[in-house]
Amino acid sequence: MTRTFRALLTSTAIIPLIAASSAWAQTDVPPATNPAAAAPAPANGAPETIQDDAANDIVVTGYRAALGSAQEVKRNSDSIVDAIVSDDIGKLPDNNAAEAISRIVGVTVTRYNDEAGVILVRGLPDVATTFNGREFFSAEDRVLHLQDFPAGVAAGIEVYKSGTPDLIEPGLAGLVNLRSRRPFDVKDTEIAGEIRGSYNDQSKAFDPSGNLLLTKRWDTPIGEIGALVNLSYVRSTYRNADRYADSAVITPKGFGIDDPADDIHVTTPGVGNFNFPANAGNFYEKGIRHRPAVNGTIQWRPSANLEIYAEGLWQAYRGNVLRDSFNVNFERRDANGVAPTLSNVVLVPGEPDKAASFTKTGGYVPEFSRVAQDDRTDTYQGALGFKWTTGRATLSGDFAYTNSRYKATEITVDSQLATAPTINVDWNARGSAVFDLGGYDITNPNNARWRGYNQKEFVTKGDGIQGRIDLDLETDWGFLPHLQFGVRASDRNASSQNNNRYAYVAGLDIPLASLPTGALGMITDGFRDDPQRFQNWLAPDRNAIIANSEALRQLAYQAVQRATILFPNDGGIRDAVTKYATAAIPVDPLGGFTASETTYAFYGQGKFAFDLGGIQVDGTAGARIVNTDGAYRGFSRVPANGTTAIVPTTTRQNYVDVLPSAIARIRFSRQWQVRLGYTQTRTRPSFGQLNPSLNITANSPGPDGSPPQFDASGSGGNPNLRPLTSKNYDATLEWYFSKNGSASVAAFYRDLDGFISNYTQVLNDPIYGRLQLDRPENAGKGRIKGLEVSAQTFFDFLPGLLSGFGVQANGTYLDGTNELPQVLGEGGRQVQITGLSKWAYNLTGFYEKGKVSTRLSYNWRSGYTTSYNRTLNEVQYAGELVRPVSRLDFSASYEPIKGISIVANVSNILAQPFNNYRYYNETQYFGRDLRVEGRYMSVGVRFKM
Structure with missing residues (x-):
């Protein structure tokens, strides 16, 4: 791109807010289908809805409302999509968003070391992932790692099994969008959270976890702020x-x-x-x-x-x-x-x-x-x-x-x-x-x-x-x-x-x-x-x-020096002498x-x-x-x-x-x-x-x-x-x-x-x-x-x-x-x-x-x-x-x-x-x-x- 585009975006005031995983409290209807939520939809366009009544109260109080919200996402979407939203995630017996998504039809996960990792949609692992509709990745990867998002912090997860042109190009298997909550999703002020202690019967360990969400809306002379x-x-x-x-x-x-x-x-x-x-x-x-x-x-x-x-x-x-x-x-x-x-x-x-x-x-x-x-x-x-x-x-x-x-x-x-x-x-x-x-x-x-x-x-x-x-x-x-x-x-x-x-x-x-x-x-x-x-x-x-890693390094250095005498034709030992001569690992x-x-x-x-x-x-x-x-x-x-x-x-x-x-x-x-x-x-x-x-x-x-x-x-x-x-x-x-x-x-x-x-x-x-x-x-x-x-x-x-x-x-x-x-x-x-x-x-x-x-x-x-x-x-x-x-x-x-x-x-x-x-x-x-x-x-x- 170049530098021109990079400079343009930088000058457009990308605000380096310190932030993190996703919103804690839950929303009843995602912004894509909720007229009361004026935030942009997870995808680039908002589908037309056929709900009987516009949802004015977006607080989810139970499984019924959560399942209903997910159902409306599927019903009203321009694409072929399945979703879980709000307390439908918060109340699942899952440790992270990757575990939660495994409940969706057509989605399977592979697990290792007691947590879900790779996501497969309709049998394929080639899934594009987005966060609030934009590309998100870890290090040199191309994807968002859902196992790094605690299940309770997401407002919703949508699995797009067929993409529309306005979506960031899906992978072979489709696209998974993790959506966080925004302040205009609530009426006024909300304080929500959870404190939890967990025990693993194999590690015999107790672990703490917790979350806290604070959100507020104000009517001011310059407009509404949340x-x-x-x-x-x-x-x-x-x-x-x-x-x-x-x-x-x-x-x-x-x-x-x-x-x-x-x-x-x-x-x-x-x-x-x-x-x-x-x-x-x-x-x-x-x-x-x-x-x-x-x-x-x-x-x-x-x-x-x-x-x-x-x-x-x-x-x-x-x-x-x-x-x-x-x-x-x-x-x-x-x-x-x-x-x-x-x-x-x-x-x-x-x-x-x-x-x-x-x-x-x-x-x-x-x-x-x-x-x-x-x-x-x-x-x-x-x-x-x-x-x-x-x-x-x-x-x-x-x-x-x-x-x-x-x-x-x-x-x-x-x-x-x-x-x-x-x-x-x-x-x-x-x-x-x-x-x-x-x-x-x-x-x-x-x-x-x-x-x-x-x-x-x-x-x-x-x-x-x-x-x-x-x-x-x-x-x-x-x-x-x-x-x-x-x-x-x-x-x-x-x-x-x-x-x-x-x-x-x-x-x-x-x-x-x-x-x-x-x-x-x-x-x-x-x-x-x-x-x-x-x-x-x-x-x-x-x-x-x-x-004692440095002491072990010095001992290893001395040992391979001795080994070159006993095994003079071993190229690997000679190479180790060079590499172990310094405290830092050679590039x-x-x-x-x-x-x-x-x-x-x-x-x-x-x-x-x-x-x-x-x-x-x-x-x-x-x-x-x-x-x-x-x-x-x-x-x-x-x-x-x-x-x-x-x-x-x-x-x-x-x-x-x-x-x-x-x-x-x-x-x-x-x-x-x-x-x-x-x-x-x-x-x-x-x-x-x-x-x-x-x-x-x-x-x-x-x-x-x-x-x-x-x-x-x-x-x-x-x-x-x-x-x-x-x-x-x-x-x-x-x-x-x-x-x-x-x-x-x-x-x-x-x-x-x-x-x-x-x-x-x-x-x-x-x-x-x-x-x-x-x-x-x-x-x-x-x-x-x-x-x-x-x-x-x-x-x-x-x-x-x-x-x-x-x-x-x-x-x-x-x-x-x-x-x-x-x-x-x-x-x-x-x-x-x-x-x-x-x-x-x-x-x-x-x-x-x-x-x-x-x-x-x-x-x-x-x-x-x-x-x-x-x-x-x-x-x-x-x-x-x-x-x-x-x-x-x-x-x-x-x-x-x-x-x-x-x-x-x-x-x-x-x-x-x-x-x-x-x-x-x-x-x-x-x-x-x-x-x-x-x-x-x-x-x-x-x-x-």
Whole structure:
């Protein structure tokens, strides 16, 4: 863009308000549908409503009103949208906005470390996200991380499953807008908040959280003014336990193809070659998350036809993480080159080539690690906007600056046992491997050795300026009452730098207890009634590792200097001597990239409306045109004339997307309506995927002088990636039979192209020769078709106390495939899209009567595939799959005094473990991970006055 646009926006007074996550208190009807709320709509245009009565009181008092508000958003939207609003979020038994959104039909989430993370809409993760209708991002990402927004601070979340031209261009899956509250949403003054304490049954920790919202409106000589400030803090402590089997599956015979003496020894009579995972182990992660946030808004209405607003946001994350892992290897040789021995081998009945259990002696010693990580994010956004109506024209604008930075520091102490114990392993105990170390004394510090020391520093940053102007013109044409036009420009910068160093000291036989970190202690696990026989081992204290990081660095420096004498031909040790000579980690030019990207967008659309034989038809039709101009910079390592050079690399992209859209609503009556839509969407590749850096290394001849299979090998990003595109067809049938009662059916089809995958290809390069290159590439075509069904109602017609019951239910069916990329000359193959569950549903029961409100929610999704990988023969693809996932959550509130409620939640009541498995050929698999997650229980007080 340039500097001209950046300077223009800066001079337009982007007010750097210190602010944060989103508004606390709740609104009944979102600004898009509420005449009393004069703030601009979440999207660039406001849909026409068909409510019976304009809502003058926007205070939500219960589930009925909240469900009714969400229903009206869906009913009146120009787009195909589902939403949750107001207390519909505040009263969900959820910890953050990502958890809350998982209740919406067609939306699923993936969870890790006790919270929802990645959002998938109709099976696709490529979701654009906005905050109050404008772009919002974290560091070098393109998206808003909903898990960083506490569920109670949002006034609403809208999921646009088909976009209109006035929306910021949606991703393949659609667009998610998180909307905060504004001061003109209330009549006068409001003070609201909540104080809550939570307990996690795995971490055994109590955590506080709270929020406070202050908002007030004034009538002044210069017009009406409103101000809002919202403060929030959430702390959560989690503890997960995972036992696993490796994804790599091996056989005892085959390592020594030329020399059978290299094979693993098997002593069980009558047992031939068989398959088993190469590793098994335990992985524990414990962390404390701190999420403070502040946001503020000022609205000024100097006259009835003009409104000006300024708002700001500060959203932060602070994490303190501890990771422990213990790994047993079943294939590697010991320090003297002696292969392990397998005895007591039992094979799976009916699968004679698959191991059920065995005993391993000798071979490589088990390894274990302790990782201490501290990370933090700070994201700021300041915005200034207006809405001005003059005659038949309404002009609105929004200008914003966003700045975000993420930094993580990580220290790892690697260890190993002094000798190899006897390992007894069972490969399928409730879904994954369990093992023990026989009679080995794991509590004896003399049995632990220091293996290595690793330090990492990772910093990503991003900032951007954006601005839009929208014009809505009323016309005299009965069939086309509105014409809408708009322009938008944005200027984004992103960068990432990853520096690390590793000192391998295993050959020096240094006792782990001799490190300057004090006495070793037994780690704590997070298993709950699990069959894993081996669960705990010795490790240095986390705080001691961090406090003594410089002493450990100096010790590592001395150790690798000694190691160069014992291992003079080890290039990695020589490299570690250089990197550990200074207190600061040297900058690795290959570990970073920078990107700058400017986009210009123009849209035009008409809002049509006409009567067809007594049936009302309305909708929108138009197109959005987007020009993307990007520059992506990094460094590449390439061989030249027998030496290696690191050279800067810069690439550019400039392309135009034309995204047409046409959506019609056919209203047969005030209760029944049908929508039909056709749209086109696209998703840009991430900045990391566009990183132009390449790391190419010339391959050496074999030990016998034979030429390598490939002359060179390389990896990196791909600045030539094109956006993922989709042609979308939608149809819905909607029935609104009461203010909070509705039912709908939606059918959809997506014609997809350009999925991005990392894979290996072989090129005949004029410089490097036969080059094996691993990097992201656009894969082939795909498609998704599906059906959504949803319904909600309260049983008000029942007598007495029974009238307090209500229900909400929805279900989704998806069938989606995409073409795997062509590799090594093999043609692509249609497989199920990763992350897509064929079936998913939510069931929620309510009871709300008088001072009591309760909700019980059950969420279920069928199994899904997470990745596809080549089998050992590199001909067929096999996949890693996740078993069905379910959750049960409960919340309740009691209002003993008007405006003050006692609230209680229990999340993840079933505590069903996460379990996945991996195929090692087309028909056979081993269990992979069995992860045990925590239950959350909380009690608090909510107030409003």
